[in-house]
Amino acid sequence: xxxxxxxxxxFTLMAIILAAVLFYTPWAGFVDGHLGHDDxxxxxxxxxxxxxxxxxxxxxxxxxxxxxxxxxxWLAYRSVNPALANQQILDLMVQRAYxxxxxxxxxxxxxxxxxxxxxxxxxxxxxxxxxxHLSLARVPGALAVATIVTCAIFATATGIVGxxxxxxxxxxxxxxxxxxxxxQLSAGAITAGGCLGILIPPSVLLIVYGATAGVSVVKLYxxxxxxGVMLAALxxxxxxxxxxxxxxxxxxxxESERQVxxxxxxxxxxxxxxNALAGLFGALRDPVPGLAKGSVxxxxxxxxxxxxxxTVLLVLMYGGATAPPVAVDTSGLVQAGGGIVAEETxxxxxxxxxxxxxxxxxxxxxxxxxxxxxxAAAAATPAPKAEAATPPSATASATPARPRVPAPTWxxxxxxxxxGSLVLISWMMNWQRLExxxxxLTSFFPLxxxxxxxxxxxxxxxxxxxxxxxxxxxxxxxxAGVYRYIAARQTPGGxxxxxxxxxxxxxxxxSSFLTAKTSAMVCWLFVGSSIFSASFALLGGQEIIERWVLxxxxxxxxxxxxxxxxxFILGWPLEWTEIxxxxxxxxxPLLAKFGVDPLxxxxxxxxxxxxxxxxxxxxxxxFYLKGVSxxxxxxxxxxxxxxxxxxxQVIAIILLYVFPQIGLWLPQLLYK
Amino acid sequence: MQKLLLRIDKISTFVGQAFSWLIVALTFMITWEVxxxxxxxxxxxxxxDVMIIMYGTLFMMAGAYTLAKSGHVRxxxxxxxxxxxxxxxxxxxxxxLFFIPGVFALTYAGYFFAAESLAIRETSNITAEGPPIYxxxxxxxxxxxxxxxxxxxxxxxxxxCIRQGAWxxxxxxxxxxxxxxxxEMVHVKDEDIxxxxxxxxPKGSSK
Numbered sequence: 001x002x003x004x005x006x007x008x009x010x011f012t013l014m015a016i017i018l019a020a021v022l023f024y025t026p027w028a029g030f031v032d033g034h035l036g037h038d039d040x041x042x043x044x045x046x047x048x049x050x051x052x053x054x055x056x057x058x059x060x061x062x063x064x065x066x067x068x069x070x071x072x073x074w075l076a077y078r079s080v081n082p083a084l085a086n087q088q089i090l091d092l093m094v095q096r097a098y099x100x101x102x103x104x105x106x107x108x109x110x111x112x113x114x115x116x117x118x119x120x121x122x123x124x125x126x127x128x129x130x131x132x133h134l135s136l137a138r139v140p141g142a143l144a145v146a147t148i149v150t151c152a153i154f155a156t157a158t159g160i161v162g163x164x165x166x167x168x169x170x171x172x173x174x175x176x177x178x179x180x181x182x183x184q185l186s187a188g189a190i191t192a193g194g195c196l197g198i199l200i201p202p203s204v205l206l207i208v209y210g211a212t213a214g215v216s217v218v219k220l221y222x223x224x225x226x227x228g229v230m231l232a233a234l235x236x237x238x239x240x241x242x243x244x245x246x247x248x249x250x251x252x253x254x255e256s257e258r259q260v261x262x263x264x265x266x267x268x269x270x271x272x273x274x275n276a277l278a279g280l281f282g283a284l285r286d287p288v289p290g291l292a293k294g295s296v297x298x299x300x301x302x303x304x305x306x307x308x309x310x311t312v313l314l315v316l317m318y319g320g321a322t323a324p325p326v327a328v329d330t331s332g333l334v335q336a337g338g339g340i341v342a343e344e345t346x347x348x349x350x351x352x353x354x355x356x357x358x359x360x361x362x363x364x365x366x367x368x369x370x371x372x373x374x375x376a377a378a379a380a381t382p383a384p385k386a387e388a389a390t391p392p393s394a395t396a397s398a399t400p401a402r403p404r405v406p407a408p409t410w411x412x413x414x415x416x417x418x419x420g421s422l423v424l425i426s427w428m429m430n431w432q433r434l435e436x437x438x439x440x441l442t443s444f445f446p447l448x449x450x451x452x453x454x455x456x457x458x459x460x461x462x463x464x465x466x467x468x469x470x471x472x473x474x475x476x477x478x479x480a481g482v483y484r485y486i487a488a489r490q491t492p493g494g495x496x497x498x499x500x501x502x503x504x505x506x507x508x509x510x511s512s513f514l515t516a517k518t519s520a521m522v523c524w525l526f527v528g529s530s531i532f533s534a535s536f537a538l539l540g541g542q543e544i545i546e547r548w549v550l551x552x553x554x555x556x557x558x559x560x561x562x563x564x565x566x567x568f569i570l571g572w573p574l575e576w577t578e579i580x581x582x583x584x585x586x587x588x589p590l591l592a593k594f595g596v597d598p599l600x601x602x603x604x605x606x607x608x609x610x611x612x613x614x615x616x617x618x619x620x621x622x623f624y625l626k627g628v629s630x631x632x633x634x635x636x637x638x639x640x641x642x643x644x645x646x647x648x649q650v651i652a653i654i655l656l657y658v659f660p661q662i663g664l665w666l667p668q669l670l671y672k
Numbered sequence: 673m674q675k676l677l678l679r680i681d682k683i684s685t686f687v688g689q690a691f692s693w694l695i696v697a698l699t700f701m702i703t704w705e706v707x708x709x710x711x712x713x714x715x716x717x718x719x720x721d722v723m724i725i726m727y728g729t730l731f732m733m734a735g736a737y738t739l740a741k742s743g744h745v746r747x748x749x750x751x752x753x754x755x756x757x758x759x760x761x762x763x764x765x766x767x768x769l770f771f772i773p774g775v776f777a778l779t780y781a782g783y784f785f786a787a788e789s790l791a792i793r794e795t796s797n798i799t800a801e802g803p804p805i806y807x808x809x810x811x812x813x814x815x816x817x818x819x820x821x822x823x824x825x826x827x828x829x830x831x832x833c834i835r836q837g838a839w840x841x842x843x844x845x846x847x848x849x850x851x852x853x854x855x856e857m858v859h860v861k862d863e864d865i866x867x868x869x870x871x872x873x874p875k876g877s878s879k
Contacts, residue, residue, distance in 0.1 A: 011750075058751025058759070059766040060744035067770025070777050090781035097778055097812060098785070101728035104720075110730060111702070114695050126858050162849035170860045177871040463706060466723065470702030477699070508696060510846045516692030517743040520734035525745060528774075573749040627851055630868040 014056060017049045040076060044541020047072045051532070051582065061578050062521075065528030069093075073535035096530040100523060104466070105211040110519035111469035112202055116158035117511035118476030119450075120167075122483045124443050125154050129171050131439035141243030141250040143179055144189040145236050147172040151193025152232045156200045157447050161613060165194035165621045169628040182249040183633055185242060188641030191621035192235055192648075195613040198576065199606050200228030202454055202469065205576055208522065209602045212584045216599075222459045222667040223603050230662060231607065231652045238648055262431055276434040277303055277426050302441070303434055306425050314418050321411045442486075450475045459670065480507050522577055529581040542589060549590055556594045563587055563601075564608050564653065571612025579609065603663040607656060610649050614642045674832075674840060680825045681740045681843055684818060688737020694730040698723065717799045725808045732815035736822040741845045760833035767827050775823060779816025786810040 047068060054064045073092060077085035100106065133146035147168060155164045168190045176186040198205045201221035210217035243250035280300040429437070454472040457463040463471070481504045488499040536542060554562065570579050584605070591598050613621045622638045629638075656662050702723060709715040738744055751759060789806040796802025832840050847853075855861070 054766065054770070055747040056749055057762050057766065058746045058748065058754075059763060059770065060739070060746045062744055063771040063774055064766065066774035066778065067766075067772075068774075070774050090777060090784075093778055094781040094785040094812065097782070098809070101732060101808075101812070102724050104724060107723060107727040110695050110727060111699060114699060121857075123857050160849075163854065166849050166851060166854050167858060170855060170858050170865075174860070174864065174868050177868050180871075467702055467706050470699050471706055473695075473699040474703040512692045512695045513689055513846050515695045516688055516730060516734035517738045517741060519695075519731045520688075520738040521743055521745050523731040524735050524738070527778075531774075573747060575745055575747075577745055578747070624849060628855070628865065630865050630871075632869045 014053050017053055020049065040079060041540040041544040043072060043075060044536050044539035045544060047536060047539065048541060055578065056573060062524040062528040065532040065582070069528065069531035069535040073538055076535060076538040092534055093531050096534055097527045100526045100530055103211060105207060105217060106523060106526060108207050108217065108465040108469045109204055109522055110515050111466060111473050112159065112204055112207070113518045114511055114515040115469060115473040115476045116160050117514050118473065118480050118507065120158045120160060120163050121507045121511060122476070122480040123487065124447065124483055125150065125167050126171060127439060127443035128154060128447065131436060131443050135436045135440060137253050139240060140252065141239040142253055143172065143176045143181060144185060144239040144243070144250055147176070147189045148193040148232060148235045148239065151190065152196045152200065153444070153447055155194055155197025156451055159197045159203055161194050161197060161621060162624050164197060165191055165624040166628055168194060169625045173629055179253060180251045183637045184641035185249050186641070187625055187633070187638040188645045189239060191614060191625055191638065191642050192645035194621055195610050196228060196232055199224060199231065199610055201225055202458070202465070202472070205580070205606055205609065206602070207465065208577065208580050209584065209605065212580055213588045213598050213602060215602055217465045218458055219599050219667045219671060220602055221455065221465070222670055223599055223663045224606055225455070226666060227603055227607055227652065227656050227663050230655070231649065234648050234652055235645060238644065262435060276429045276431050302438060303429060305441070307422050310418050310422050314415055317411060317414065318407060321407050322405050446479060450479065477508065480504060525577055525581050532582070533585040542586065545586060546590060546593070550593060556596065559594045560596065560657065564604060567605055567608050568611060571609055572615050576609045576612055579612070599667065600660055600664060604653060604656060607649065607653050611646055614646050677825050677828060677840065678843065680821055684736040684740040684822045685843065685845070687818060688734045691730055691733035694726045698726045698730070718803055721796045721798055721803050728808060729811050732811050735815055736818035739819065739822045739826065741842065756833055756839050757837055760830040764827060764830035764834065767823060767830065771823050775816055775819050779813050779820060782812035782816050786813055
């Protein structure tokens with residue numbers, strides 16, 4: 001039997017762990033049936049070592065955790081009082097399982113997952129990629145940049161790494177290869193971009209972390225937004241630099257590839273005027289024979305959309321900025337929105353190793369949210385304020401009596417920028433750009449609006465993550481329906497509406513089955529791990545680890561580097577769910593000792609776990625890409641392509657560590 | 673034997689899929705609740721309880737279904753490299769060592785947990801007049817029973833695999849990443865991919 005290198009490595013590792021376990025096991029304690037305090041602690045570590053071995057063997061992790069947790073928990077109870085042990089461990093188990101069942105943080109997981117599957121099946125990625133790469137045609141490395149942007153947006157909305165990488169492998173890889181891009185760069189852009197979805201909120205990873213660490217998911221979302229955008233921006237920057245320095249790796253698009261075929265109406269009008277806006281106005285004033293005025297008007301309306309939206313935004317901002325100062329009474333809001341949640345979060349949460357105070361902390365945080373949102377909104381972006389302030393009747397009655405304040409300077413600056421960009425857009429809008437804009441309108445903007453709506457309502461405290469996820473899921477249904485309807489109208493045969501409904505039914509059915517499986521996977525893992533970590537704490541394993549780490553006398557920086565390094569290494573054999581659910585409960589209590597904010601730690605971990613998808617040999621992303629790439633693209637090429645992007649991830653982690661404000665600025669601004 | 677396996681697989685799948693529709697109900701219910709609260713100014717006090725109950729029921733009852741489709745996350749580092757016989761042997765041992773005791777204990781404990789709740793006709797204490805919570809607690813042992821049944825099926829699968837040297841087949845199901853379906857969705861055919869090789873091969877990077 002030929003055994004591969006990986007197997008040897010794995011077996012060696014296992015053998016080392018097992019040998020250590022055998023050596024340290026308190027056999028004497030077993031023999032005379034008496035386990036002392038230290039013996040129990042040693043048992044705890046033994047349990048941890050065994051779980052690593054068992055996970056590497058490949059048994060479903062949830063049940064490994066459950067079985068081991070029950071056995072070791074029973075041992076722990078038995079050493080105290082053998083008569084009660086059976087009952088106690090059963091009680092512990094059922095309580096833990098029930099606390100996962102009634103966990104008000106984890107409930108958002110199936111909803112977000114459902115939304116993701118729906119968006120994935122709405123089938124807009126093709127359009128999204130095409131419109132983005134056309135609109136970015138002038139940027140160096142346009143295709144790779146468009147790939148990363150598409151990935152970032154699509155992955156954010158869906159959060160399913162495998163699907164995004166596969167789809168982009170089908171769409172972007174051929175396009176890039178045909179354009180003469182190097183295999184490495186193309187593969188790297190696709191795989192790295194596809195993984196962004198687990199970082200940029202709304203991501204399931206952050207919910208799982210929030211539930212494990214007892215950190216408010218809302219704060220995590222607010223915090224992870226900018227690091228996620230930063231990482232995506234770094235990727236884009238890297239691609240642009242490479243394309244500039246080594247054009248043979250990413251040659252610019254040829255003129256013919258930049259062209260968009262114009263529809264007949266535009267074709268006809270483009271002869272009369274270069275600028276689309278002027279041309280359309282002209283066509284309205286003195287009609288062209290053979291052109292319906294209605295369709296010209298429709299085109300004009302579409303062309304004017306940016307102008308209209310900027311105007312509306314500015315007017316809203318003016319209204320917000322000059323609104324009379326009101327002491328916003330948020331009590332009504334809290335009752336309407338956050339009341340139920342605030343009560344809930346304080347009640348039994350995940351039940352995983354929460355440091356005391358954490359649970360209460362996140363519970364308390366939910367409450368001030370609307371207030372913080374309202375005051376922050378008054379300071380920065382007045383648009384949401386109008387919405388935030390509607391429910392309390394106190395505000396409404398107080399408003400008309402007071403005089404309007406003069407608009408502050410920042411408003412006039414924004415106003416100038418708005419008007420300036422408006423002029424620029426109108427001036428730049430030629431017929432080609434109009435076509436691209438229309439494509440963006442049907443692919444990029446719906447998704448962007450949906451993401452912003454979901455995120456915005458969470459971050460500004462208008463809705464809990466659960467509610468936002470549900471509404472996002474509903475939006476996903478609508479999106480899928482609309483896109484399927486468009487597709488159904490374009491293909492001949494059958495009644496379009498009936499066809500759409502049949503399609504949509506199929507999509508919803510598939511999505512809900514997949515959702516059930518994915519959430520069962522994650523939540524059963526939670527059931528297992530909460531039993532496991534309870535036993536671990538019972539045995540005092542946590543205490544030993546704490547004592548050991550503290551005895552090392554690490555500084556905070558050293559501790560952070562060590563912990564991130566461990567997580568990085570764990571990302572090699574394990575999936576992020578396992579890492580967070582099993583190992584975070586061990587790290588989190590240590591954070592307080594070193595004065596590290598669990599929120600900040602969570603952001604670092606989320607950034608770090610990006611690498612888990614890209615580090616060979618278990619890089620899932622690489623295998624998904626390999627599955628759909630031409631025969632001659634080797635796994636080694638894909639790995640080689642991923643390396644620079646992994647480097648960027650490490651740089652991003654360092655950046656975030658050195659400048660914590662990248663992540664903490666928004667949550668601090670909103671929830672102080 | 674194979675027939676019995678598939679029968680239990682089918683039951684698990686049916687139950688899991690039936691309960692998976694809860695996600696649709698949950699989505700619509702919460703959307704309606706949000707609408708009702710903000711637009712109609714009419715929140716419901718029971719909404720939160722119902723949300724939690726639906727979520728808990730959804731994932732608990734899908735546990736056996738997920739097991740039947742081998743959807744539970746497992747460490748793939750070494751497992752993928754093993755021969756099917758080795759895989760089956762490891763699985764068999766660990767099913768008996770971890771799965772059966774763990775799930776059995778959960779079911780057993782869950783039964784008394786639910787029975788106590790039923791005896792006092794427990795209601796949710798999240799709001800003053802919470803809905804009855806005992807049916808929800810019954811989900812715990814119920815899901816455990818289904819999971820246990822499915823676990824036994826998996827054990828038999830392992831035994832068959834050890835005997836025959838290959839894994840017995842499973843029923844097809846929706847895949848998270850169904851490459852063929854995705855190809856169809858974006859209109860890419862295998863020939864197109866094959867044709868792309870022309871762009872890759874000249875670079876001298878073929879194996």
